Amino acid sequence: MLATTEQASADPSATLRTRDADRTRQTILRAAMAEFSDKGLHGARIDTIAERAGINKRLIYYYFESKDELFLAVLEETYADIRDAEAALHLDTMAPTDAVRALVAFTWQHYHEHPEFITLLNSENLHRARHLQRSGRIHQLNSPLIQTLGDVLERGRRAGTFRGGVDPLQLYISIAGLAYFYLSNQYTLSAVFGRNLMQPKALSERLSHITDVVMGYVLRS
Amino acid sequence: MLATTEQASADPSATLRTRDADRTRQTILRAAMAEFSDKGLHGARIDTIAERAGINKRLIYYYFESKDELFLAVLEETYADIRDAEAALHLDTMAPTDAVRALVAFTWQHYHEHPEFITLLNSENLHRARHLQRSGRIHQLNSPLIQTLGDVLERGRRAGTFRGGVDPLQLYISIAGLAYFYLSNQYTLSAVFGRNLMQPKALSERLSHITDVVMGYVLRS
Amino acid sequence: MLATTEQASADPSATLRTRDADRTRQTILRAAMAEFSDKGLHGARIDTIAERAGINKRLIYYYFESKDELFLAVLEETYADIRDAEAALHLDTMAPTDAVRALVAFTWQHYHEHPEFITLLNSENLHRARHLQRSGRIHQLNSPLIQTLGDVLERGRRAGTFRGGVDPLQLYISIAGLAYFYLSNQYTLSAVFGRNLMQPKALSERLSHITDVVMGYVLRS
Amino acid sequence: MLATTEQASADPSATLRTRDADRTRQTILRAAMAEFSDKGLHGARIDTIAERAGINKRLIYYYFESKDELFLAVLEETYADIRDAEAALHLDTMAPTDAVRALVAFTWQHYHEHPEFITLLNSENLHRARHLQRSGRIHQLNSPLIQTLGDVLERGRRAGTFRGGVDPLQLYISIAGLAYFYLSNQYTLSAVFGRNLMQPKALSERLSHITDVVMGYVLRS
DNA sequence: CATGAATGAGGTTTCATTCAT
DNA sequence: GATGAATGAAACCTCATTCAT
Numbered sequence: 001m002l003a004t005t006e007q008a009s010a011d012p013s014a015t016l017r018t019r020d021a022d023r024t025r026q027t028i029l030r031a032a033m034a035e036f037s038d039k040g041l042h043g044a045r046i047d048t049i050a051e052r053a054g055i056n057k058r059l060i061y062y063y064f065e066s067k068d069e070l071f072l073a074v075l076e077e078t079y080a081d082i083r084d085a086e087a088a089l090h091l092d093t094m095a096p097t098d099a100v101r102a103l104v105a106f107t108w109q110h111y112h113e114h115p116e117f118i119t120l121l122n123s124e125n126l127h128r129a130r131h132l133q134r135s136g137r138i139h140q141l142n143s144p145l146i147q148t149l150g151d152v153l154e155r156g157r158r159a160g161t162f163r164g165g166v167d168p169l170q171l172y173i174s175i176a177g178l179a180y181f182y183l184s185n186q187y188t189l190s191a192v193f194g195r196n197l198m199q200p201k202a203l204s205e206r207l208s209h210i211t212d213v214v215m216g217y218v219l220r221s
Numbered sequence: 222m223l224a225t226t227e228q229a230s231a232d233p234s235a236t237l238r239t240r241d242a243d244r245t246r247q248t249i250l251r252a253a254m255a256e257f258s259d260k261g262l263h264g265a266r267i268d269t270i271a272e273r274a275g276i277n278k279r280l281i282y283y284y285f286e287s288k289d290e291l292f293l294a295v296l297e298e299t300y301a302d303i304r305d306a307e308a309a310l311h312l313d314t315m316a317p318t319d320a321v322r323a324l325v326a327f328t329w330q331h332y333h334e335h336p337e338f339i340t341l342l343n344s345e346n347l348h349r350a351r352h353l354q355r356s357g358r359i360h361q362l363n364s365p366l367i368q369t370l371g372d373v374l375e376r377g378r379r380a381g382t383f384r385g386g387v388d389p390l391q392l393y394i395s396i397a398g399l400a401y402f403y404l405s406n407q408y409t410l411s412a413v414f415g416r417n418l419m420q421p422k423a424l425s426e427r428l429s430h431i432t433d434v435v436m437g438y439v440l441r442s
Numbered sequence: 443m444l445a446t447t448e449q450a451s452a453d454p455s456a457t458l459r460t461r462d463a464d465r466t467r468q469t470i471l472r473a474a475m476a477e478f479s480d481k482g483l484h485g486a487r488i489d490t491i492a493e494r495a496g497i498n499k500r501l502i503y504y505y506f507e508s509k510d511e512l513f514l515a516v517l518e519e520t521y522a523d524i525r526d527a528e529a530a531l532h533l534d535t536m537a538p539t540d541a542v543r544a545l546v547a548f549t550w551q552h553y554h555e556h557p558e559f560i561t562l563l564n565s566e567n568l569h570r571a572r573h574l575q576r577s578g579r580i581h582q583l584n585s586p587l588i589q590t591l592g593d594v595l596e597r598g599r600r601a602g603t604f605r606g607g608v609d610p611l612q613l614y615i616s617i618a619g620l621a622y623f624y625l626s627n628q629y630t631l632s633a634v635f636g637r638n639l640m641q642p643k644a645l646s647e648r649l650s651h652i653t654d655v656v657m658g659y660v661l662r663s
Numbered sequence: 664m665l666a667t668t669e670q671a672s673a674d675p676s677a678t679l680r681t682r683d684a685d686r687t688r689q690t691i692l693r694a695a696m697a698e699f700s701d702k703g704l705h706g707a708r709i710d711t712i713a714e715r716a717g718i719n720k721r722l723i724y725y726y727f728e729s730k731d732e733l734f735l736a737v738l739e740e741t742y743a744d745i746r747d748a749e750a751a752l753h754l755d756t757m758a759p760t761d762a763v764r765a766l767v768a769f770t771w772q773h774y775h776e777h778p779e780f781i782t783l784l785n786s787e788n789l790h791r792a793r794h795l796q797r798s799g800r801i802h803q804l805n806s807p808l809i810q811t812l813g814d815v816l817e818r819g820r821r822a823g824t825f826r827g828g829v830d831p832l833q834l835y836i837s838i839a840g841l842a843y844f845y846l847s848n849q850y851t852l853s854a855v856f857g858r859n860l861m862q863p864k865a866l867s868e869r870l871s872h873i874t875d876v877v878m879g880y881v882l883r884s
Numbered sequence: 885c886a887t888g889a890a891t892g893a894g895g896t897t898t899c900a901t902t903c904a905t
Numbered sequence: 906g907a908t909g910a911a912t913g914a915a916a917c918c919t920c921a922t923t924c925a926t
Contacts, residue, residue: 021885040347042263046921056887058923067921079413121409122343126261129408142413169414170430173403180406181398187350188342192300192363193390209391217434221442242910267896277912282897284910463906482789484705488900498908500902509900521855563851564785568703571850583855611856612872615845622848623840629792630784634742634805635832651833659876663884684889709917719891724918726889 025063027053032060033074037116041071041123071123072131078120079141085110086145096156097219103149104214108179108207118184146172156218163220171218178210246284248274253281254295258337262292262344292344293352299341300362306331307366317377318440324370325435329400329428339405367393377439384441392439399431467505469495474502475516479558483513483565513565514573520562521583527552528587538598539661545591546656550621550649560626588614598660605662613660620652688726690716695723696737700779704734704786734786735794741783742804748773749808759819760882766812767877771842771870781847809835819881826883834881841873 031053035044046067050057064070089106091099111118124131132138149168156162182189186197196202252274256265267288271278285291310327312320332339345352353359370389377383403410407418417423473495477486488509492499506512531548533541553560566573574580591610598604624631628639638644694716698707709730713720727733752769754762774781787794795801812831819825845852849860859865 024885040261040263042261043347045919057921058887059885061922062885119347121406122347125406125408126264126340126343127408129412132409132412138412142415146414167426167430169416170427173410174399174430174434176406177398177400177402178395179398181401182394185342185346185401187346187348188353189394191350191353191359193367194363195390205388206391209388209395213395213434213438216438216442219442221437221440245910266894268894278896279898279912280910288896466906482703482705484703485789487898499900500908501906503901504906561789563848564789567848567850568706568782568785569850571854574851574854580854584857588856609868609872611858612869615852616841616872616876619840619842619844620837621840623843624836627784627788627843629788629790630795631836633792633795633801635809636805637832647830648833651830651837655837655876655880658884659879661884663879663882687889708915710915720917721891721919722889725891730917 021063024055024059028055028060028063028070029073029077032070033077033116033120036071036074036123037119040119041067041127044071068131072135075120075124075131076135076137076141078114078117081114082110082117083141083143086143091145091148091152094152096152096159096162097215099152100156100214100218101211104175104179104211105207107175108210111176111179111183112203115183118180122184153218161220162218166218171214174217175210175214178213182206245276245280249276249281249284249291250294250298253291254298254337254341257292257295257344258340261340262288262348265292289352293356296341296345296352297356297358297362299335299338302335303331303338304362304364307364312366312369312373315373317373317380317383318436320373321377321435321439322432325396325400325432326428328396329431332397332400332404333424336404339401343405374439382441383439387439392435395438396431396435399434403427463505466497466501470497470502470505470512471515471519474512475519475558475562478513478516478565479561482561483509483569486513510573514577517562517566517573518577518579518583520556520559523556524552524559525583525585528585533587533590533594536594538594538601538604539657541591541594542598542656542660543653546617546621546653547649549617550652553618553621553625554645557625560622564626595660603662604660608660613656616659617652617656620655624648687718687722691718691723691726691733692736692740695733696740696779696783699734699737699786700782703782704730704790707734731794735798738783738787738794739798739800739804741777741780744777745773745780746804746806746808749806754808754811754815757815759815759822759825760878762815763819763877763881764874767838767842767874768870770838771873774839774842774846775866778846781843785847816881824883825881829881834877837880838873838877841876845869 028049032044032049035049035052038044039048044067046057046060049070050060053060060070064073086106089102091103094102132141135141146168149172153162153166153168153171157164157166182197189195190197197206249270253265253270256270256273259265265288267278267281270291271281274281281291285294306327310323312324315323353362356362367389370393374383374387374389374392378385403418410416411418418427470491474486474491477491477494480486481490486509488499488502491512492502495502502512506515528548531544533545536544574583577583588610591614595604595608595610595613599606599608624639631637632639639648691712695707695712698712698715701707707730709723710720712733713723716723723733727736748769752765754766757765795804798804809831812835816825816829816831816834820827820829845860852858853860860869
């Protein structure tokens, strides 16, 4: 985004510098993501991020204006990650039933493989989304998935397999919630119920259950 | 140890002292609950809790050992609140279908009316339940609800209305997740999707949706 | 000191009370001595003293005006202990050589058995004796030992066994110093020299050495 | 690492930075030494150290990790000071009698001119040498003096002037104790005996006395 | 592009002491 | 004589941020 090709040809040394800059920026961003994810916005330490990134603390302020700006950048990066992954699903090319199953499986897997998504969102919600609200890139974060899911539901309804009147946003939130809550609250749930919810068998059972719940809802009975 | 009214007349001074201590403790606890809920464990300020409670900061350390101990006490209080409310539901006296609907409605309502439950749990999960794990009262927090829900599901299955093979803990987590995620992530969801999820109409629609999802799953098709 | 015999006969209940009072006072004093000895004046905690004494913290302020007053009382008690023990030596009845040996042995043993004496004096010297200087009982602390030691030295000189011109105060300070430093600085000495100075054999060697040093000095060569 | 004057001209900025950091560290160390010496470990205040050093309080934590680490650094510095001074004595080049007299005089003078050594050691012993025990530099603190003193004693014994069987560590501790106790306990001794022990005449008398005691012991009679 | 040094504001916790009975 | 509840001042330490090069 920073170095266009034209500039590169104009001044190779500048390119190098900018490439390095991009890499440094990315290094900071990934270190910050890990730290914010581990400790939350308040618990995260600029010092620790610098250590994790292996760079001088002052550099963080060079690339990002403040801790809050850095947090926002991390959030945007995280949203971009999931948006890209969702786009790669191509639900529009699948049969409705397969599409819903695929979305459920993808959501579950993505949350499981990206626990930082969960903690970062929790942090941002604790702060009532005040970072996202100031984000210039907020609209790019809105994935076209809801639209796509709406199309899938409509196709299913027309084919007679899906029930009608399903709000795609409600369904999307439900699919997310069924996966998110289990993973996000794994520690308190495990402590209170004395059951390890994260062993492989428990995880696959959960995915089965979620799929059953969602399909039980969308399929016409 | 708590003075009954009769004893109170015998020794009013002692009663007053006891009452004051209990009341002070409770005042601190409620102020702490509000503050921890607003700002999370790290964001919460002991000074602010003292201000909210209208007491001297030092007193917090007189009743509770440290910020972490206070947080644990708040967590335990919060769990006790929900456990008491769940017990008052008396699902065991209802018809299976009514019981599941009642549980869904109760969960939704409780989370909605007690947003502190959500933020406190998020905080505790960010810290991987390290407070709860040290709690001596942890086992008392495990509500008998799972057992009761299991009975309800079995009754429904025998009556031929419910599907079989439903794990009550999975179902409980699903009901919770369907409600929790919507409320917990309301700020980021609203920001990203540009829809106000908290206006009355949206809320009642959500409850309808959740109920449909859950009933679509448990009812035999 | 508080309850005179007359008062006792006049009001037995008062006697009981005062006897209890004396006991409580003494309990506090001993607990304070232990705590001040362990942690020094600044490190000692009123709360801990109350705990050690098994009494309410407020009582300490009832019997002693403040932490500093309590510390002074402890100091005076400690000095009284050693003064009483010194008086029981009866150096004046011994042959000069025996008397000096006895004083050395006693000093060594007393410091060894009463480590609190050392730490309390160190604390008081850190504070430039500001408590002792305000003590009303300061003059009672001045043991007649210097006078007695002077007599011993004079007797020895006249008998031709001791050298002349020995200042009894200088000698007293030397005897004390030879014992005190070894015990007081045992921890740093052990750490730096890597030798355990407190095992029985080392202790008896030290006493031998001190005795040799002192006798080598006072005996006419 | 310290910039020589030549290097300074090559890169003045780097030199300055380095010099400043070293100087700041040293300034803090000296201020801390004064404060810890005055008030002991517990009585010393980080704020006061910052004031004495004329620097920001936060900086103390930048250079030293905590109050305890700072105290350890001060201790190590103090030990280094005395070790360097002892090494400069060159006892190995003197006649045995002169060497012992020189050591006595040096010890007396050093303790007198460096009262911080005394109070710091007292503090550390109150804490049972817990700082020194964690010191990585502890072994460097062990001066080669004991070895040297042992050589001196052996030379004296061979020459027939010194008695045999003298443990150099015992003698070292005795010399130290004779000087240390007088100075360390000057305040309580003065208060109790009503004699000013610190006026010049008293001080020189003490040195005479100590020398007599030590020589009376080591010299063959 | 990068860094070591420095800072002010504020955080949790501690402590001797007093209040009210 | 005795106690539980309460307090103000101050302690150590942390943190995001800036300075100066």
